[in-house]
Amino acid sequence: MSVSQISAGFAAVVAPIENPDDPVLSAPLHNAFDYTRSLGPVLGRFARGLLDGKVIGGRSADGTVYVPPVEFDPVTRNQIDEFVEVSPVGTVTSWTWMADPIEGQPLSTPFAWALIRLDGADTSLLHAVAANGPDDLSTGVRVHVVWKSERTGRIDDIDHFALGETPDPVPANTSDVTLGDNPMITTPIELTIDHTASIEETWYLQGLKEGKLYGGRTGPDAPVYFPPRGADPTNGHPTGEKVELADKGVVTTFCIVNVPFLGQQIKPPYVAAYVLLDGSDIPFLHLILETEAADVHMGMRVEAVWRPREEWDHTLRNISHFRPSGEPDADYDSYKDHL
Numbered sequence: 202m203s204v205s206q207i208s209a210g211f212a213a214v215v216a217p218i219e220n221p222d223d224p225v226l227s228a229p230l231h232n233a234f235d236y237t238r239s240l241g242p243v244l245g246r247f248a249r250g251l252l253d254g255k256v257i258g259g260r261s262a263d264g265t266v267y268v269p270p271v272e273f274d275p276v277t278r279n280q281i282d283e284f285v286e287v288s289p290v291g292t293v294t295s296w297t298w299m300a301d302p303i304e305g306q307p308l309s310t311p312f313a314w315a316l317i318r319l320d321g322a323d324t325s326l327l328h329a330v331a332a333n334g335p336d337d338l339s340t341g342v343r344v345h346v347v348w349k350s351e352r353t354g355r356i357d358d359i360d361h362f363a364l365g366e367t368p369d370p371v372p373a374n375t376s377d378v379t380l381g382d383n384p385m386i387t388t389p390i391e392l393t394i395d396h397t398a399s400i401e402e403t404w405y406l407q408g409l410k411e412g413k414l415y416g417g418r419t420g421p422d423a424p425v426y427f428p429p430r431g432a433d434p435t436n437g438h439p440t441g442e443k444v445e446l447a448d449k450g451v452v453t454t455f456c457i458v459n460v461p462f463l464g465q466q467i468k469p470p471y472v473a474a475y476v477l478l479d480g481s482d483i484p485f486l487h488l489i490l491e492t493e494a495a496d497v498h499m500g501m502r503v504e505a506v507w508r509p510r511e512e513w514d515h516t517l518r519n520i521s522h523f524r525p526s527g528e529p530d531a532d533y534d535s536y537k538d539h540l
Contacts (some may be wrong), residue, residue, distance in 0.1 A: 226398040226515060233391035235463065243272045243281050250286070250352035252380060256346065256359075256373030258287050258322050261431035268322040269356075289346035289368045294318050294325050298335040307361050313338050317362060320492050329361040337364060345369065351376045354384060401429040404443055404513035412507060414446045424482035428517075448505035448520070450478040451531040452509055453540050457494045472496040476503060476523055477539050484539055485521050487517075491524035500536070502528035 240248055243259060247269050250257035259270025259281035272279055296315035302308060306327035306395050315338070316325035331347075332338055343437040344362040350372040351359035363369070398406060401417050405428050408415040417429025417440035425435065425444050432439050457466075457476035475484035489497050491506070513519045 225400065226403045228396060228515075229393055230396040230540070231391065231393045232337055233531055235387050235389050235390065237387045237463075239386060240271060240384050240386055242382060244269050245380065245382060246270065246284050248386070249380050251356070251358040252352050252354045252374060254348050254352070254358075254374070256287050256289060256319060258319075259283065260284050260285050265323045266321060267324050268319055268326050276338050284459065285321065285501040287319045289319070290364075290366050291317045291319035291322070291326075291344060293330065293338065293340060293342045293344060295340060296330065296338050299329075300337070307357065311362065315344070317344060328356075328359060329365050331361050335402075348372060350374070354380045362498065370537045382386060399431050399441060401431055401443075405429050408445075409519050410513055410515050410518060412422075412510070412513065412519070414448055416444045416446050416478070418442050425480060427478055427485055433482065444480060446481055446509075447479040448504060449526055449528075450476045450481070450484075450523075451536050452489065452497060452499055452501040453477050453484045453536055454499065455489065455497055457497070474503075474523070477536055482496045482539060487520065488522040489524070490522040496525075498530075500530040500533060502526045502531060 212214045246259075247257050251517055256268060257270065258266040258268040260266050260283040261274040261281065262270075262277050262279070266287065267281075268287055270284065273280055293313075294316045296313045298311070300311050300312050300522065302311065303332070306312075308331060310331075311334070313330040313332055313335070314327065315330045316327055318325045330338065330344055342364065343366045344364055347360045347363050348371050349358050349360045349368055352374045353376055396456060405415050405417075413472070414427065416425040416427035417437040418425045419433045419436075419440055420442060422540040423438075424435075425446070426433070426440065427446060429440055429443065453475045455472050457470050457472055459470045461469055467488070467490075473486060474489045474497065476483040476487055476489075487501060489501075502525065504526040506522050506524055507513075507522045508519055508521050
């Protein structure tokens, strides 16, 4: 059975794009993940120094002291293996004033972001400098480290820098963190923006809320894109028509996920596949479940499994996954141009 034969039995609903009845959708979009990496012997030495209230640099073959230490000598390309403790006092080489601090920054009151060259170092370290106002800052001003009492081997063990050349006493470390030769560090990364959907996104998302799948095209006989785009990428013409698609399709390509990872919601093995919906000309990525991963194959006919209607929102997650429909496989020639 070919995709064209399947699509022939489904009457596509085509309508010109108009401003949606509801306002264009807008909502906060929050992206976040925890980035975990091994520090290795070089940055690990820097991290262990922070635990002890010391700033450690790495010396390259030509005598340059890098703070923080670089992992490899930029001249010889050899791993840095000579370390030196530098002063907690240094000079501001450049700076910018942060008049309105945001959540997660080192200080909650206005401060300066500055590049600071510590005495004994040949490179500058980026950190926060506390000051009453921008008039207190200038290139060449002297500053010193202010340490946290609870230190964990992270750059924010330095709470901030303060004006003046007299270093504060290093408080005893109140944490029980210990670091080996190759410590791991986890850095949370997040970004929140207010996303306003385009007209095409809006009717696509409103369709999902109603259990409908809308693609977009520039006109009759033009390729149908799902999810819809603002313009056809091949010619730049606006996608002036929306097309209602079936919730059945064909697996074009797929991947069997065998490796567990942080935050994984499905126990491996399972399949992530590109599904070409009937009437569409571009596949999209979704899950294939309710079958053995080893049984999934190119050309397999699949159907959407929707979550309970009371759980529907403006999201593609309204479709929990796809499962085999039991129909005969599609002919390779019918979808090969969409791989």
